Amino acid sequence: MNVLVYLIPISLLLGGVGLAFFFWSLKSHQYDDPDGDAQRILSDRWDKAPPED
Amino acid sequence: MAAPVSACPACDAAHIAEDTAGKGYRGNGQEAQRIMLSLPTAHCAACIVGVEGSLQQLDGVRSARVNLTLKRATIEADPGVEPQKLAEFLTSIGYEAYELDAGALSTTATEKSSRDILMRVGVAGFGMMNVMILSIAVWSGAADATRDLFHWVSAAISLPIIAFSSQPFFKNAWAALRVGRLNMDVPISLAILLAAVMSLYETAMHGHHAYFDAALSLTFFLLAGRYLDHRTRAVARSAAETLAALEVPRAHRIKPDGTDEVVSVAELKIGDVVRVVPGARVPVDGMVEDGESEIDRSLLTGESLPVFAGPGHMLNAGEVNLTGPLTVRVAAAGKDTALHRMADLVALAETARNKYTSLADKAAKIYAPAVHLLALAAFAVWMVISGWDVRLSLNIAVAVLIITCPCALGLAVPAVTTAASGKLFRQGMLLKSATATERLADVTHVVFDKTGTLTEGKPVLDNMGDHTDEDLALALALAQGSSHPLAQTIVTATTAAGLRAARISEVKETPGHGISALAEDGQDLRLGRAEWLGARGLDRTATYLKIGKRPAVAFTFTDNLRDGAAEAVADLKAQGLNVTLISGDAPAAVQDVAFRLGIEDYRAGMLPEDKVAAIEALASAGQRVLMVGDGLNDTAALAAAHVSISPATALEATRVVSDIVLLGRSLAPIAGAVTLSRSATKRIKENFAIAAAYNAIAIPIALVGLATPLAAALAMSFSSITVSLNALRLRGFR
Numbered sequence: 090m091n092v093l094v095y096l097i098p099i100s101l102l103l104g105g106v107g108l109a110f111f112f113w114s115l116k117s118h119q120y121d122d123p124d125g126d127a128q129r130i131l132s133d134r135w136d137k138a139p140p141e142d
Numbered sequence: 143m144a145a146p147v148s149a150c151p152a153c154d155a156a157h158i159a160e161d162t163a164g165k166g167y168r169g170n171g172q173e174a175q176r177i178m179l180s181l182p183t184a185h186c187a188a189c190i191v192g193v194e195g196s197l198q199q200l201d202g203v204r205s206a207r208v209n210l211t212l213k214r215a216t217i218e219a220d221p222g223v224e225p226q227k228l229a230e231f232l233t234s235i236g237y238e239a240y241e242l243d244a245g246a247l248s249t250t251a252t253e254k255s256s257r258d259i260l261m262r263v264g265v266a267g268f269g270m271m272n273v274m275i276l277s278i279a280v281w282s283g284a285a286d287a288t289r290d291l292f293h294w295v296s297a298a299i300s301l302p303i304i305a306f307s308s309q310p311f312f313k314n315a316w317a318a319l320r321v322g323r324l325n326m327d328v329p330i331s332l333a334i335l336l337a338a339v340m341s342l343y344e345t346a347m348h349g350h351h352a353y354f355d356a357a358l359s360l361t362f363f364l365l366a367g368r369y370l371d372h373r374t375r376a377v378a379r380s381a382a383e384t385l386a387a388l389e390v391p392r393a394h395r396i397k398p399d400g401t402d403e404v405v406s407v408a409e410l411k412i413g414d415v416v417r418v419v420p421g422a423r424v425p426v427d428g429m430v431e432d433g434e435s436e437i438d439r440s441l442l443t444g445e446s447l448p449v450f451a452g453p454g455h456m457l458n459a460g461e462v463n464l465t466g467p468l469t470v471r472v473a474a475a476g477k478d479t480a481l482h483r484m485a486d487l488v489a490l491a492e493t494a495r496n497k498y499t500s501l502a503d504k505a506a507k508i509y510a511p512a513v514h515l516l517a518l519a520a521f522a523v524w525m526v527i528s529g530w531d532v533r534l535s536l537n538i539a540v541a542v543l544i545i546t547c548p549c550a551l552g553l554a555v556p557a558v559t560t561a562a563s564g565k566l567f568r569q570g571m572l573l574k575s576a577t578a579t580e581r582l583a584d585v586t587h588v589v590f591d592k593t594g595t596l597t598e599g600k601p602v603l604d605n606m607g608d609h610t611d612e613d614l615a616l617a618l619a620l621a622q623g624s625s626h627p628l629a630q631t632i633v634t635a636t637t638a639a640g641l642r643a644a645r646i647s648e649v650k651e652t653p654g655h656g657i658s659a660l661a662e663d664g665q666d667l668r669l670g671r672a673e674w675l676g677a678r679g680l681d682r683t684a685t686y687l688k689i690g691k692r693p694a695v696a697f698t699f700t701d702n703l704r705d706g707a708a709e710a711v712a713d714l715k716a717q718g719l720n721v722t723l724i725s726g727d728a729p730a731a732v733q734d735v736a737f738r739l740g741i742e743d744y745r746a747g748m749l750p751e752d753k754v755a756a757i758e759a760l761a762s763a764g765q766r767v768l769m770v771g772d773g774l775n776d777t778a779a780l781a782a783a784h785v786s787i788s789p790a791t792a793l794e795a796t797r798v799v800s801d802i803v804l805l806g807r808s809l810a811p812i813a814g815a816v817t818l819s820r821s822a823t824k825r826i827k828e829n830f831a832i833a834a835a836y837n838a839i840a841i842p843i844a845l846v847g848l849a850t851p852l853a854a855a856l857a858m859s860f861s862s863i864t865v866s867l868n869a870l871r872l873r874g875f876r
Binding site for chain 2 (some may be wrong): 093097100101104105107108111112115120121122123124125128129131132
C-alpha cells in the first residue's frame with residue numbers, strides 16, 4: 090500500500106490542475122455569454138475569441 | 143497586447159470584436175464612446191453575425207459585440223455617433239433594438255457576485271470528486287490504518303473547502319438566527335457543520351463512518367441551485383435595467399429661445415432646465431421652475447398620497463409627474479440622483495409589496511422545523527435505547543440531518559424557474575417577479591386594455607384638414623402638456639404641419655378626463671373626453687377641443703391592431719380562459735376591436751377607478767385575474783390583479799407595477815407563457831413530491847441507524863439528479 094504515498098498526491102495535483110484551469114476560464118470571462126458562445130461556433134466568420142486578456 | 147484586467151467584460155468583448163472586424167476601422171483618433179443597445183429579439187447565430195456585421199459597416203463604428211445571453215450589443219464608436227440612429231438602423235434591417243444608458247448599467251456588481259458563486263461551486267465540486275474517490279476505497283472495504291489515512295486525507299481536503307464554499311449558507315443562516323427566525327439555510331448549515339465536526343471526531347477515534355463526502359456534495363449541489371437562482375435573477379435584473387434605461391436617458395431640455403430639444407440625461411448639466419410631461423418619470427433631481435402638478439412619490443418615499451409640486455419645490459429623479467407639465471432646473475443628474483441611490487430599496491419594496499407566499503417558502507416553513515425536531519427526536523430516542531451512548535446517538539442524529547437535507551428541495555425551485563424564465567426570456571418575456579410563473583399558472587380570467595395593448599397605441603390623426611390653424615395651434619399647446627397617446631399624436635401631426643403652439647396658461651391634466659387651460663384672451667380651453675366637455679361623442683376614437691362657448695370640435699383617430707393580438711386572444715380562449723376587454727375608449731371603437739378579435743365581453747368608457755373595481759369584482763367572484771395593460775390609467779388595475787403583464791412600450795410607471803414585461807412588439811407569447819407557467823408549477827410540485835418520496839424512504843433507514851455514508855451519498859445524488867432532470871424537461875416544452 091506504500092504506492093498510495095505517491096498516488097494520492099498525484100491525483101490531488103491532477104485535480105488541482107483541473108481546478109486551476111477552471112479558475113482561468115472563469116477569469117477570462119468564458120461564462121459571461123454562454124448562449125452567444127454556443128451560437129458563435131456555428132458562424133463561419135473568423136473569430137479569435139476567447140480573449141487573451 | 144497585455145491589457146489590464148477590466149472591470150467590464152463587455153469592454154473586453156468589444157476589444158475582441160475590434161480585432162476580428164474585417165474592416166479594422168481604428169477610429170478617428172479621438173477617445174471612443176461606448177454605446178449599448180438592447181436586442182430583445184436576437185436569438186441565433188445569424189442574428190449575431192447580422193447585427194455585428196451590419197453595425198461595422200456603418201461610419202464611425204469601430205467595433206460591435208453581441209452578448210446573446212443578456213440580449214445586448216456593445217458598440218465602440220467615434221464620439222458623435224448617435225445611439226438612437228444605430229438603434230433605428232438595426233430596427234430598420236429587422237433586428238429590433240433599443241438604446242440603453244451605458245453609464246447607468248451596473249453589470250460589474252452582478253457579474254462579480256455571479257463569478258464568486260461559480261468559483262465556490264467549482265471548488266466544492268473539486269473537493270467532492272476527490273473525497274468521493276477516497277470514499278469509494280473506504281466503502282469497498284479499506285480497513286484499519288488505510289481507512290484512517292483516507293479519512294485524514296479527506297478531512298484535510300474537506301475542512302478548508304467547506305470553510306470557503308459554504309460561507310453563503312453560514313452567512314444567511316446566521317442572519318436569520320440573529321433575528322430569531324428559521325430559514326432553509328439553518329438546517330443546511332447545521333447539517334454541513336455537524337457532519338464535518340462529527341466526521342473529524344470519528345476519524346480521530348478510528349471510527350468506521352465519516353461523512354466528509356456527504357458534507358461536500360451537500361455544499362456542491364446546494365451551491366449549484368444557488369448559482370442557477372442567481373443567474374436567473376441576474377439576467378432578469380439586466381433586462382430590468384434595460385427597461386429602466388429605455389425611459390430615463392432622454393430628457394426634454396428647454397433651450398434659451400424656449401424650444402425643446404431631446405438630449406441624453408448624461409449630457410445634462412447642473413442648472414439646465416428640463417420639461418417633464420405628465421405620466422413621465424422626473425429624469426433628474428431638481429427644483430420646479432414653472433408649472434403646477436401633483437407628484438407620485440410612492441416609489442421613493444412610500445407616501446401613497448400624491449403631493450403638490452409648484453415653483454420652488456424639490457423633485458427627485460424617479461418620481462412620477464401625474465397631472466400638469468413642469469419645468470425643472472437640474473440639481474443632479476444620472477448616477478448622482480436619488481433614484482440611483484434608491485434602486486436597491488425599490489427592489490426590496492417591490493418584493494415586500496408582494497404578499498404572495500411562494501411555493502418554496504411554503505415548503506421551507508414546513509420543512510425546517512420538521513427536520514430539526516426529527517433529528518432531535520432521533521437523538522433522544524437513541525440515547526434511551528443505547529443506554530446513554532452519546533457518540534452513537536449523535537451519529538444517528540447527524541445521519542438524519544444529512545439524509546433529510548434539502549438537496550432536492552434546494553434545487554427543486556431554482557432548477558425549474560431557471561428553465562422556465564430562460565424559455566420565457568427567449569420568447570421575449572421578462573419576469574420581473576420571482577413568483578410570476580407560479581401566479582401566472584393560477585390565472586382563470588384575462589383582462590385586456592385596448593389602446594396601446596391590443597392595438598398599436600399609435601393612433602393616426604385623420605381629420606386635420608377639418609380644423610382651422612388657430613384651433614390646431616391651441617390643440618397643440620394643450621396636447622404638449624400630456625403624455626396621452628392621442629395628445630402626442632396631435633403634437634406630432636401639427637408640428638409636422640409646421641404649426642407653432644399658441645400661448646396658454648394654467649395647464650392642468652385631469653387623468654382620465656383631459657387637459658384644461660386658459661387662452662391668452664381669457665377663454666376656457668378644454669381638450670379631452672366628450673362627456674367632460676359636455677359634447678356629444680362620436681362613434682369612434684376621438685378627442686374633443688372646446689374653446690370658450692363654441693361647440694366642441696372633434697379630432698378623430700384610427701388605430702391598428704397590435705401584432706399577435708389575434709393569436710393571443712384566440713389561444714387564451716382555446717385554453718378555456720375568460721377574456722374581457724376593458725377600455726376607457728368610446729364604445730364604438732371598443733366594440734370594433736372586440737369584434738375583430740372575437741371578444742364577447744367588453745366594456746367601454748371605463749375610468750381608472752372603474753377598471754380597478756372591475757378587477758376586484760372578478761377577484762371576489764373567485765377569479766384569478768391576469769391584467770394586460772400599458773397606460774397610466776391601467777396602473778392601478780395592473781397592481782390590483784393577481785398577475786400583470788405590460789408591453790415594453792408601456793409607460794415606465796406602468797411597467798414598474800407589472801410582473802411581466804413583453805420585450806418584443808408582439809402579444810402572441812402571452813398564451814404560451816400561461817401554458818408554460820402551468821407546467822413549470824406542475825414541475826415544482828412534482829419536484830417537491832420526488833424530494834418527499836426520497837425522504838420517506840431514507841428517513842426510516844436513518845432513524846434505525848442503517849444510514850451509512852454510502853447510503854447518504856446515493857440518496858443525495860439520486861434525488862438531486864432526478865429533480866434537475868425533471869426541471870430540464872421544461873426546456874423541451876413545445
